[in-house]
Amino acid sequence: MNNDILLSVKNLSVSLPTPRGTLRAVRGIDFHIRRGELLCLVGESGCGKSMTSLALMDLLPGRAQRAADHILFDGVDLQRLNKAGMRALRGEKMAMIFQEPMTSLNPSFTLGNQLCEMLFAHRNTSAREARDRAIYLLERLGVPMAAARLDQYPHQLSGGLRQRVMIAMAMMCEPDLIIADEPTTALDVTIQAQILRLIRELQREFGTAVAFITHDLGVVARIADRVAVMYAGEIVETAPVNELFARPLHPYTRGLLACIPTRGGARDGRRLHAITGVVPDLTGQPVGCAFLNRCPQAGPACGQPPPYVAAGVGHAVRCVRALPQPMEAL
Template identity: 60%
Template sequence: MSAAEAPLVLDVQGLHVDIRTAAGVVHPVRDVSLQVRRGETLCVVGESGCGKSMTSLALMGLLPRAATRRARTMDFLGEDLGRADAKRMNALRGDRIAMVFQEPMTALNPAYTIGEQLTEHYRHHRDASPAQARERAVELLEKVGIASAGERLRQYPHQLSGGLRQRVMIAMALMCGPELLIADEPSTALDVTIQAQILRLLADLQKELGIAMVLITHDLGVVARIADRVAVMYAGQVVEEGTAAEIFARPQHPYTRGLLACIPVPGRTEPGSRLGSIPGVVPSLAGELRGCTFRERCPQATAACTQAIALRDAGAGRRWRCILETEAVPA
């Protein structure tokens, strides 16, 4: 079965997140639509402040208290997450839906051993005995490449390196055999060698277990290595979506092209040459936002960009949010 024929695991349409502050309402996620199928890796990419992590927290039901979410559809294998109450979300989190959080150096609780943190939710969701949970924890630690797994269970997070802590986080997310894994920048704060190991591990586990994965990152090198499909986010919106091959070979949105221009291309980028850059910063997401939010940074912006910009649908999941005609956008 091809990826396009695999059943949908997650179907999100029209997701909004609003946060009330003393200065007004902030809109970090605006009309986001995403789909991911079984065995598929969807990469959500964009610079800091574009709403990637807030989208993942909205899917997990872990938003701050001041935040609210709403969506036309939040379907997870036939279940409406938007209507699930706190008790139901607690039953889903860590069991059928799991998340690898940012910053492995701080994501684990320093007051508990690795074993205690790995086995707690497994015993809760599976009603397992301590011995069964420990056996499962050892199995998962070995699967993620940690030697002497039984001894590691007695250690505390401060006794492990950053790379080992991230492997523990991945093992923890996989303890109950989830059908959807959300990984929020899992290689952040790790050195380049360890980053490559973690990404290869995630890709291998995803293929072996056949789970759907949403990988959040700002690193296009990561996207090129692991993604099946890509959603590019800017200022809380998805501005372009397509297969990884389409995004890299023929980007349609000026923001996507700007991101790609910022990375060196082996064999094409001259050593010591100047890389591309995108001037300016992501706009404030407070208050009402009109038109294309990228227009202040876009070299091709026109007066028409101040109007509402709808997603243009080319079929087969290929979409972008720009008024430029396809022929006018360079490959």
């Protein structure tokens, strides 16, 4: 394994039994994250982004089944770790920022209890050291009166401050990888911009790799180093962020980019662009390209499973209409 690659995922699948059959929420995806890199997983709701993050953290629902050729984190295959091994890894080496902080923070404990618990669980540290670390991170994240906040409860903070606490909690042990699952969705645009800037600044300051999950390509353009576009449980395109915006190849990626509103773009009365149709039902075994019924360029060849093809340095796409060059292992 390349020493520069922190996380390498090969052929990851997640399935859930339902009354209508097996739901294949994630279908054989491959990706990697380099040390200190910010990778954005982007796509519509229901495309498998959050299930991918939960599979990495081994936090899937009880009936879900995870399978992969490997999930290598810093050279260790996470599939081989038992529950105790994963508990030791979570928080210490891998941490997660969830979408809604009010349901992620425990309303019965003070913020200080919850922040310091991370260090007590993973490090041999004193209460004073843990408290000082929590105050430092809260101040670094722009939380006013940081020391006093440690004695408060989650309901006493605004949504933006609660999300800052969640970021501080994830950073308590300086993990190598943070998974951020749409952490700004519930915030207004002003607070969202502040949170995004803070995540990017902390990522650069501590050299932490970040897997940032979002459906907002505006967010992607601001913070990403590299982008993986997901659709119907598959990764359909991967590219450096500038390359993706300059030369999107998959029809779904182009459709997402066309949906971004531009200043003054609708003054002539035209409606904003929208991708017609909905994400297909993922129960049973899909046939052909999952985007077939929504793709304006679909043809007879799209009835077969599309290949994953190389389209340049670091750029790959899953589409029969892309460059016909077989994709080598990433």
